[in-house]
Amino acid sequence: MLKLSADPVICRKGIVLERLVKWGAVSLLLSPLVIAHAAGLLRQERTFDTTANPRIVLSNLMGQVVIKGWDRQQAHVIYSTTSPLVSVDIDQLPLDGAAEKLHLTTRVLSPQATGVDKTVSYSLDVPMDASVEIRNNEGRVEIEKLQGDALLDSSGGAISVADIAGRVVANSIDGSIEILRSTGKIEATSICGDLRFVGAKGSALRAQTTSGKIVYEGDFMADGEYSFRNYSGNIDLFLPPSASFELNRTLVRGNFVSDIPISSHPRRRYSPSGPHVHTFLGTNVSSTAAVKLSSYSGNVRIHRQN
Amino acid sequence: MSEVNFELNSARAGCTQFDVDLPAYLEGEDRPGIARHASECGFCAAVLGDLELIRSQSHDFLFDDPPARVWANVRATLVAEGFFRTPKVGWLKRLPSWGQIDWVRQAVPLGATACLALIAAALMVSPGSINQNRISQSYSEEAAVSAAGLPLNESMDVDPSLAQSVSAMEKSYREHEKFLDPAVQASYRKGLQSLDDSIRQCRDSVRKEPTDTVAREYLTSAYEQKASVLFAALEYDGR
Numbered sequence: 001m002l003k004l005s006a007d008p009v010i011c012r013k014g015i016v017l018e019r020l021v022k023w024g025a026v027s028l029l030l031s032p033l034v035i036a037h038a039a040g041l042l043r044q045e046r047t048f049d050t051t052a053n054p055r056i057v058l059s060n061l062m063g064q065v066v067i068k069g070w071d072r073q074q075a076h077v078i079y080s081t082t083s084p085l086v087s088v089d090i091d092q093l094p095l096d097g098a099a100e101k102l103h104l105t106t107r108v109l110s111p112q113a114t115g116v117d118k119t120v121s122y123s124l125d126v127p128m129d130a131s132v133e134i135r136n137n138e139g140r141v142e143i144e145k146l147q148g149d150a151l152l153d154s155s156g157g158a159i160s161v162a163d164i165a166g167r168v169v170a171n172s173i174d175g176s177i178e179i180l181r182s183t184g185k186i187e188a189t190s191i192c193g194d195l196r197f198v199g200a201k202g203s204a205l206r207a208q209t210t211s212g213k214i215v216y217e218g219d220f221m222a223d224g225e226y227s228f229r230n231y232s233g234n235i236d237l238f239l240p241p242s243a244s245f246e247l248n249r250t251l252v253r254g255n256f257v258s259d260i261p262i263s264s265h266p267r268r269r270y271s272p273s274g275p276h277v278h279t280f281l282g283t284n285v286s287s288t289a290a291v292k293l294s295s296y297s298g299n300v301r302i303h304r305q306n
Numbered sequence: 307m308s309e310v311n312f313e314l315n316s317a318r319a320g321c322t323q324f325d326v327d328l329p330a331y332l333e334g335e336d337r338p339g340i341a342r343h344a345s346e347c348g349f350c351a352a353v354l355g356d357l358e359l360i361r362s363q364s365h366d367f368l369f370d371d372p373p374a375r376v377w378a379n380v381r382a383t384l385v386a387e388g389f390f391r392t393p394k395v396g397w398l399k400r401l402p403s404w405g406q407i408d409w410v411r412q413a414v415p416l417g418a419t420a421c422l423a424l425i426a427a428a429l430m431v432s433p434g435s436i437n438q439n440r441i442s443q444s445y446s447e448e449a450a451v452s453a454a455g456l457p458l459n460e461s462m463d464v465d466p467s468l469a470q471s472v473s474a475m476e477k478s479y480r481e482h483e484k485f486l487d488p489a490v491q492a493s494y495r496k497g498l499q500s501l502d503d504s505i506r507q508c509r510d511s512v513r514k515e516p517t518d519t520v521a522r523e524y525l526t527s528a529y530e531q532k533a534s535v536l537f538a539a540l541e542y543d544g545r
Contacts, residue, residue: 115487137542138489156493173497173535191497191535210531211500231504231524252520296524
């Protein structure tokens, strides 16, 4: 607050100055919004009533997508665009009442839009039992705490999934895929991306990459079926010493090292042939889980998990 | 002469009845005349044999599910094409005029779908039956370049139909690549490069040692993955 003088001229100047300061402060506060609007930055927020297990389908071009399960029968959608050259269409089915399906689609409104213009970030809270189908070409995808299935597709963005009870199918070209504490079946496929699995509790896991690495941490489920296959990356399994599994591995040029003793037994199945193919069938403890390891030129190592 | 005509007419009548009964027979109904006529008429026997073969192979096809990615891509294409969208307001305004439709870009996903269907069909048929059924194949000069950049006759280590389809898709991709965002383009290029490297190495291994089933398996797998990546790239139109 300015100190006002008894002189009327000075007093008036003081009042004007005080008003200028006030307006300046207000302008400063509003300036980010004005700049954001001018730059096309827009944050929208919408809430939809849904059934207990809606299907959420999201198709995005670039930007981060985060989806979390919560205990409400509602879908809370927040999205941010960076340019007026893109828009987001949200369609619900049925049109009235609780939504059984929710489609969110990023649309490019102008061919002039460049990569940055096309960026839209999404953050969704959805019912726990929801299933999701996400396609995000470039940008990270994070899914957490869902009971339903998750079908995820990306070109170059990383995919991270945690605490999913349903089936997880994740595909990428160049992005890494990380799946933590999933209790459903898992299928993860990438071309160049690394694959990492921690604490998987599902009955089946299939991991395939061409040049990426594969890392598995945790025990195998009884009667579970696990397949790890790549072309040139390494495969590392971190297992507890008590892990019970039957190992069927096929390596062509890579090496195999195991910190856990595995006793071999006579081959009972089809054996691939080739001049440099090294196949092995063995068990540790007993043969409850079936583990298939295949690599053409990558190394495979089974580590003892402490 | 009249006896000949009588036999001819009788045979034609048998063939006509065969044609009438055939659909029901293939559906599993009891039609003893089908087998009897097939044993007498070579032409109808050949038709029956072909249909039985198609039926048995299509039966196998139903049990051999394509990868989930294929369904995801097909679905994504349909979604992208607006099949699942429910217009809320102003749907009439969303309809493009004839001049606004980009026919070339609309045709690319459809072409890709067709190529993938060809690949799927090729994979369902065993190599042996392909060789038996193949009468002749003529490749255009444009298509005679394999996915890994080698002449097609040098990429016979995999099913030629698969190699040809991948080659055609790659040609479309090269034309379509300029429509991709640089970041997306870089991802696809990196992926395709990685697959080409594995294709090249596996092919060399197969050539050196034709009995190397693992290398052959990896080679086929790399081609399938490449088809999948190309399909995804072709359906991407940045909308």
